[in-house]
Amino acid sequence: MTTGFARLPDAPAFRLADLRVPACLIDGDIAADRNGLARIDLTIADGRIETIAPIGVMAAGAGPTLDLDGGIALPRLVDCHTHLDKGHIWPRSPNPDGTFPGALKTVGADREANWSAEDVRARMDFSLRTAFAHGTAAIRTHLDSLGKQIGISWPVYAELRSEWAGRIALQASPLFGADAALDPSHMQAIVAAVKAHGDGLLGCVTYMIPELDRALDILFRAAIENGFDLDFHVDETNDPAARSLEHIADAALRHRFEGRILCGHCCSLALQAPEDEARIIAKVREAGIAVVSLPLCNMYLQDRQQGRTPRWRGVAALHELKAAGVPVMIASDNTRDPFYAYGDLDLVEVLREGTRILQLDHSGLDWANAVARTPAQAMGVEAGVIAAGAPADLILTRARGWTELFSRPQADRTVLVSGRAVDRTLPDYRELDHLMGQAS
Template sequence: MTTGFARMPDAPAFRLAELRAPACLIEGGEVAADRNGLARIDLVIAEGRTERIEPAGMVAAGAMPAVDLDGGIVLPRLVDCHVHLDKGHIWPRSPNRDGTFPGALTTVAADREANWSAEDVRARMDFSLRTAFAHGTAAMRTHIDSVGKQIGISWPAYAEIRAEWAGRIALQASPLFGADAALDPAHMAAVIAAVKAHGDGILGCVTYMIPELDRALDILFQAAIENGFDLDFHVDETNDPAARSLEHIADAALRHRFSGKILCGHCCSLALQAPEDEARIIAKVREAGIAVVSLPLCNMYLQDRGVGRTPRWRGVTALHELKAAGVPVMIASDNTRDPFYAYGDLDLVEVLREGTRILQLDHSGPDWAAAVARTPAEAMGLRGAGVIAVGAPADLILTRARDWTELFSRPQADRTVLVAGRPIDRTLPDYRELDHLMGRAS
C-alpha cells in the first residue's frame, strides 16, 4: 500500500509535531506566522478529528504517540471548484488536432454524440475521482454538459457517482450549455428538472456576447430565484476585449437583487480591458457578490494558440486586481486529458504550483493557498472544508517541504494524505483501465 513517507501511530490519539501550516488556513488555534505566512504548529489528533492546534513544542512530549514532521508543510485536503468530470480522459479516442478552442468544441461535441453512454460517463468520472482522492482532494464541483439527450444520461450517472463517493469527496454539479439555449423554454425545463432530481441546487451556462445575452441572463436569474438555486457561469473564455459578459452578469445580479452565490470561471478577457473598463467591471463584480475562479493550466494551453506562432499572453484573468478589490478569488483544475486540455491529473498541489508561476502569485502576499482550499469551500457553501480546524476531521496533506520554494520545486509525490486521521492508499489508477472505452485492446 502506498501511503507516502509518514506512518501514523496505531492509536486513537496521537500528535503530529513540528509542522508548518499556512496561517490563512488555520481555525481554532492562536499561532504566529512567519514572513511566508507559515505557522509552526503541533496537531493533536483524536478519534479521527483535530482536537488541538498548538504552537510547535507546546504539547508535552511523551503524553501520547507522536510523529515528528521536521518542519514539513501541512495542508488541509483541498477543494477543486471547477472541473469537467464528464469530459475527462477522452483524449486517446478524440484528440484536439490543432489545440485550439474551436477545435476543442467540435471534437468534444462529436465524441459526446458518439460515445457518452451512462457506462462511459460513470467509468471516466470514477477514474477521475480516484485520481483526485489519491492526490488529496476533499471536494469538487463538476460541470455537466446539458444538451439534448445527454441531460437524461449524464445527470443520473452523476447522482449515482456522488452517492458512491459520499464520505470521500463531496461532489457538486452545475449544468453547462450555451447562453442562447436559455432562450428555449423546453431546454430550460429539462435542465431545471435534472438539477432538481439529481443536482445540488446550482444552475449556470456559458456566457458570450450574443444579442439576447441580457434576456438569457434574466431567464437564468429568475429561474435560480424561483428554485433557490445558486449560479455558476463559464465567462468570456477568449482574448477578445469586446467580450464583456462578466459585466452583464454583474448587472443582472444587481438588477435581480440576487442573494444566492455566484461563481464565474475563466473571465479571460477581463485582463485585456482598458484600465478604466477593468476597474469599472471589477467594482460591479464586487458589488454583486460574485466570486471568480481562474483556470490557469487550461487557459494557458488554449488561449492565443496559432499554428507556427508563439503565444503572446498567458490567458488568465486579472486575479490580483480582483483580489485587491475584495472579490473572492480561487484557482482550479478545469479539464483533464480531453480536447480542452491534453494534460492534468486533478492534482490541486500541481494547480497551486503552476498557478503560482503562471499568475505570479509568489510576491503578492502569503495567503494564496486559500485559493485552493478555504475560498472555494466558501464559494461552494461547504462549512469546515479547506481549513485545519479544531473539531474538524483530520483530513490533511503532509509534505516534507519546509517552505514554499521547496513545495513548488517538486511534485510532492511522496506526500501523505490523511482522511479522518488515517493515511489512505495513494496508488493512482492505471490509464489502461480505460482502454476498453478508447478503442484500445487492454
C-alpha cells in the same frame, strides 16, 4: 500505514509534531514566519483534530507522536471547477490543432458518439479516484447538458455523488450555451434535472449574443424561484469586446440576487482598458460574485496560433480582483480531453503551476486560500481549513518551505482522511482502454 516519510501511529489518539502550515488556512491566531507559515503541533483523536498549538507548547500525554520535522501540511483541498464528464477522452478524440474551436468541435462529436451512461460513469469514477489519491476533499463538476445527454449524465452523477460521500464532496452545475436558455423546453428539462439529481446549482456558458441579457434574466429568475446558486463559464477568449462578466454583474444587481455566484475563466477581463477593468471589477464586487481562474487549461488554449509564439497567458486578472475584495481561486478545469491534453486533478500541481503562471509569489502570503478556504466557501462545503474539531483531513509533505514545495511534485505526500492515511495508488490509464476504441 507507512507514509511517504514515516509510519503514522496506529492509535485512536496521536500527535503530529512540528508541522508548517499556511497561517491563512488555520482557524486560530497563531504567529507565522515571513513566508506565512505557522509552525504547529496537532493532536488527533477519533479521526478529528483535537487541539492546535504553536510548536513546543502542547503538553505531553497526547499519545504516540510522529515528528514531521518542519514539513508543510495542508488541509485536503477544494477543486471548484472541473469537467469530470469530459475527462480522459483524449486518446480517442484528440484536439486536432489545440485551439478552442477545435476543442468545441471535437468534444461535441465525441459526446454524440460515445457518452453512454457506462462511458461517463467509468471516466468520472477514474477521475475521482485520482483526485482522492492526490488529496482533494471536494469537487464541483460541470456536466454538459444538451439534448439526450441530460438524461444520461445527471443520473450517473447522482449515483457517484452517493458512492463517494464521505470521501469527496461532489457538486454539479449544468453546462450549455447561453442561447439555449432562451428555449423554454430546454430550461424546463435543466431545472427538472437539477431538482432530481443536482445540488441546487444552475449555470451556462455566457458570450456576447444579442439576447444575452434576456438569457441571463431567465437564468436568474429560475435560480431565484428554485433557490439555486449560479455558476457561469465567462469570456473564455482574448477578445476585449467579450464583456459578459459585466452583464452577469448587472443582472445580479438588477435581480437583487442573494445566492452564491461563481464565474470561471473571465480571461478577457485582463485585456480591458484600465478604466473598463476597474468598472467591471467594482460591479463584480458589489454583486458578490466570486471568480475562479483556470491557469493550466487557459494557458494551453488561449492565444494559440500555428507557427506563432503566444503573447499572453490567458488567465483572469486575479491580482486586481483580489485587491478589490473579490473572492478569487484557481482550479483544475479539464483533464486529458480536447480542452486540455494534460492534468491529473492534482490541486498541489494546480497551486504550484498557478503560482508560476499568475506570479502569485511576491504578492501576499495567503494564496493557498485559492485552492482551499475560498473555494470551500464558494461551494458552501466544510473543507479547506485546519481547525479544532474538524476532521483530520490533511496532506503531509516533506517540503519545509514554498520553494521546496513547488520545486517537486510532492509525489511522496501522505493524505489523511479522518486521521488515517489513504492508499495513494493512482488508477492505471489502461483501465480506460476498452472505452477508447482503436486508440491507445
